Amino acid sequence: MGALIEYNKFFAFSKNDKKYFNTDFSKGINIVHGKNTSGKSTFIQSIIYTFGINDEKRKLAELLKEEVIFRLDLTIFNPTPTKVSIVRDDEIVSIKVENKAPVKFIGIGGNKSREHIKLKSFLSELFCFDLHLEYDNEYKPASLEAMFLPYYIAQDVGWVSRHKSFRGLDFVKNFKNDFFDYFLGIVNNYDRIEKSQLEKQKKELEAESRIIHRIEKNDKAIKLAKLKDEIFTARTIEYIEPYKENKSKLIELEKEYLILCNKITLLEESRKVLLRVKRSLNKDILSQTKCPTCSHELSHSLEDTYNYYQDLNDTENQLEELNKNIKSLKDSQGALNKVLSDINDKKVIVEKDYYELIEYKVDNVTLESWLSNKVNIKLSDELKSKLGEITSKIFNTEEKLSKFKTDEAVKSERSRASYAFKATFEKYASELKVKPFDNEQFYLLYEIPAFPRQGVELLKTLLAYNFAFVDIIKRTSHTHVLPFLLDAIFEGDFEDESKNEILDFIKNHSSNNQQIIFSIADSKSNVNSATTYNEKHFNNRANLICIGENTKKRSFLSKYVGNFEEYIEETIEILN
Numbered sequence: 001m002g003a004l005i006e007y008n009k010f011f012a013f014s015k016n017d018k019k020y021f022n023t024d025f026s027k028g029i030n031i032v033h034g035k036n037t038s039g040k041s042t043f044i045q046s047i048i049y050t051f052g053i054n055d056e057k058r059k060l061a062e063l064l065k066e067e068v069i070f071r072l073d074l075t076i077f078n079p080t081p082t083k084v085s086i087v088r089d090d091e092i093v094s095i096k097v098e099n100k101a102p103v104k105f106i107g108i109g110g111n112k113s114r115e116h117i118k119l120k121s122f123l124s125e126l127f128c129f130d131l132h133l134e135y136d137n138e139y140k141p142a143s144l145e146a147m148f149l150p151y152y153i154a155q156d157v158g159w160v161s162r163h164k165s166f167r168g169l170d171f172v173k174n175f176k177n178d179f180f181d182y183f184l185g186i187v188n189n190y191d192r193i194e195k196s197q198l199e200k201q202k203k204e205l206e207a208e209s210r211i212i213h214r215i216e217k218n219d220k221a222i223k224l225a226k227l228k229d230e231i232f233t234a235r236t237i238e239y240i241e242p243y244k245e246n247k248s249k250l251i252e253l254e255k256e257y258l259i260l261c262n263k264i265t266l267l268e269e270s271r272k273v274l275l276r277v278k279r280s281l282n283k284d285i286l287s288q289t290k291c292p293t294c295s296h297e298l299s300h301s302l303e304d305t306y307n308y309y310q311d312l313n314d315t316e317n318q319l320e321e322l323n324k325n326i327k328s329l330k331d332s333q334g335a336l337n338k339v340l341s342d343i344n345d346k347k348v349i350v351e352k353d354y355y356e357l358i359e360y361k362v363d364n365v366t367l368e369s370w371l372s373n374k375v376n377i378k379l380s381d382e383l384k385s386k387l388g389e390i391t392s393k394i395f396n397t398e399e400k401l402s403k404f405k406t407d408e409a410v411k412s413e414r415s416r417a418s419y420a421f422k423a424t425f426e427k428y429a430s431e432l433k434v435k436p437f438d439n440e441q442f443y444l445l446y447e448i449p450a451f452p453r454q455g456v457e458l459l460k461t462l463l464a465y466n467f468a469f470v471d472i473i474k475r476t477s478h479t480h481v482l483p484f485l486l487d488a489i490f491e492g493d494f495e496d497e498s499k500n501e502i503l504d505f506i507k508n509h510s511s512n513n514q515q516i517i518f519s520i521a522d523s524k525s526n527v528n529s530a531t532t533y534n535e536k537h538f539n540n541r542a543n544l545i546c547i548g549e550n551t552k553k554r555s556f557l558s559k560y561v562g563n564f565e566e567y568i569e570e571t572i573e574i575l576n
Contacts, residue, residue: 001475001476001477002476002481003076003480004077004513005076005482006074006076006077007025007047007072007073007074009022009023009024009071010022010025010043010047010070011071011073011564012068012070012071012556013069013568013571014066015067015069016066016067017557018559018560019559019560020557020564021046021558023043025543025545026543027512028515028516028542029506029507029515029538029541029543030483030516030517030518031542031544032518032547033519033521033529033544033545033546033547034521034522034548034549035523035548035550037553038548038552038553039554040487040488040519040520040547041059041155041488041519042059042060044487045487046060046063046070047072047485049070050072050088051093051144052105052120054109054110054116055166055167066557069088069089069571069575070089071085071088071571071574072085072086073085074086076126083098084097085571085574087571087574087575089575091106091107091109092104092575093105093108094575097126102574103122104575105122111143119144120143123147124147127147127480128480129142130478131178131182133146133174133175133178134172134173134178145169146166148166149169150183150466150473150482151470151483151485152166153165153462153466153485153487154487155491158462159458159459159492161450162451162462163179177446180414180446183476184472184473185478185479186417187410195404198397198404199401201393202394202398205390205393206394209387212386212387212390229374246349246350250343250346250347253339254343257336257339260336260339263329264326267325267326270322274315274322275319278312278319281312284308414445418445418446418447420472421443421472422443422444424472425443425468428465432460432461432463433501434453434461455493456495456498459489459491459492460501460502463486464505466486470484470514471509474513481513481514484515485517485518486518488519488521489502489506489518489519496528499528500537503533503536503537506537507537507538523550523551
């Protein structure tokens with residue numbers, strides 16, 4: 001058993017209407033009594049509402065119009081006692097733990113609001129409650145309703161269906177298994193979250209692997225591509241290596257030939273330029289000693305004559321050098337022709353090899369079709385690589401999953417827990433003189449369908465079931481224990497004999513480590529009142545909480561006469 005919560009005092013106050021309600025709780029049994037519709041259910045619902053459970057808001061709609069502030073003082077034993085005060089004013093909840101500053105949550109009207117989520121987290125930590133449920137395909141902290149569910153039987157549906165005192169929990173995916181597993185200690189919540197993610201990841205990887213396998217197995221193009229590739233690859237290697245060598249040599253020869261041709265062309269062009277220069281110099285006036293027109297003697301300056309002959313000599317020298325180079329190159333014409341011949345020979349070889357390969361066929365596979373085929377081979381290789389990667393991930397995921405309990409192991413634990421529950425449930429049902437079920441299914445916790453009973457028999461069955469469930473979950477080390485709230489245990493038309501059986505049952509299964517708070521209809525005119533029940537079944541040790549003085553209807557709140565001023569002031573301080 002984990003944290004034990006004990007209620008100490010409950011107070012409600014409407015400043016506008018000057019009304020209030022106040023009660024103290026005792027350890028053990030607390031009997032809430034009053035006339036029908038006096039407000040007994042309102043009182044029990046108000047306790048739950050104070051924690052921030054909005055499911056009770058619709059039931060308290062009439063009361064909430066009076067702008068009531070609720071306060072619950074409680075003690076948490078874990079194992080040392082911690083005093084806590086919780087105050088709720090409409091959409092505000094303020095919680096004071098010991099002498100620490102109160103923690104306020106403003107705007108908790110919607111269960112999905114940021115403040116309500118923070119409140120849920122705060123209370124879960126305070127009560128050591130860490131159940132996670134599956135919402136939107138993801139495990140998240142369970143609602144506050146799930147925290148109270150094992151310890152609350154509502155008047156309206158609690159005595160009709162098991163674990164339905166709050167709305168909406170039925171619609172949570174895998175709720176039954178997760179709820180039972182947590183309270184029975186079968187699996188750890190966080191392990192289950194991680195396991196769920198790993199199982200999901202494994203399923204996705206396996207699905208992807210199956211798709212790739214199917215593609216590789218069924219795609220004819222890929223399948224044929226592998227065969228074609230195997231057939232033709234060996235042959236192409238024989239051709240490609242010499243072809244590459246010959247092609248490289250051909251390129252070198254062509255490059256050498258091109259260089260030689262360029263060099264000869266350059267020299268020829270240079271010679272043409274120098275010859276033009278020489279012809280120009282021969283026509284220069286400085287080369288003449290007489291005027292070509294009048295045969296008159298011409299005289300030139302010494303400097304001009306010198307420059308003229310210098311240019312003429314330079315040109316002749318360059319021409320002479322150029323002619324030597326051209327002659328030398330032309331003398332090597334044989335080498336040039338040899339290069340040209342080698343080029344042509346190599347071209348023939350390369351061309352021959354290429355066309356041989358083009359025309360080569362193995363089982364109708366040609367070079368062209370083989371090259372086209374390479375696209376599919378590449379795709380096949382990528383599929384293989386992807387498969388290898390996925391297989392490796394699946395292996396790693398399985399290795400991580402191996403540390404978790406297997407489905408079979410969990411199933412076995414659930415079966416053992418179901419039979420342990422069955423033993424207690426059968427015993428409690430027998431004590432309440434409930435007719436035994438012929439089918440074992442109605443005793444096995446994880447398998448129980450709706451009980452095929454009605455009236456008093458159904459109420460007793462559910463009473464036995466809920467006490468058996470609370471009894472068995474208290475054996476789990478981490479389970480928090482809240483006061484057990486049972487609203488209207490005499491719901492319906494009951495004989496005194498059945499009432500006595502129920503009260504004796506509650507007395508026999510009350511304990512010092514859990515409060516029981518239940519309500520019964522009462523009236524001053526009743527032969528058997530809450531007072532006589534207390535005397536007869538509980539030796540006057542039960543705490544009686546009267547609503548409406550046993551005479552009034554809709555009287556949860558009564559007139560305030562100013563006797564709680566200091567307490568109200570303290571409550572307002574917590575709220576502010």
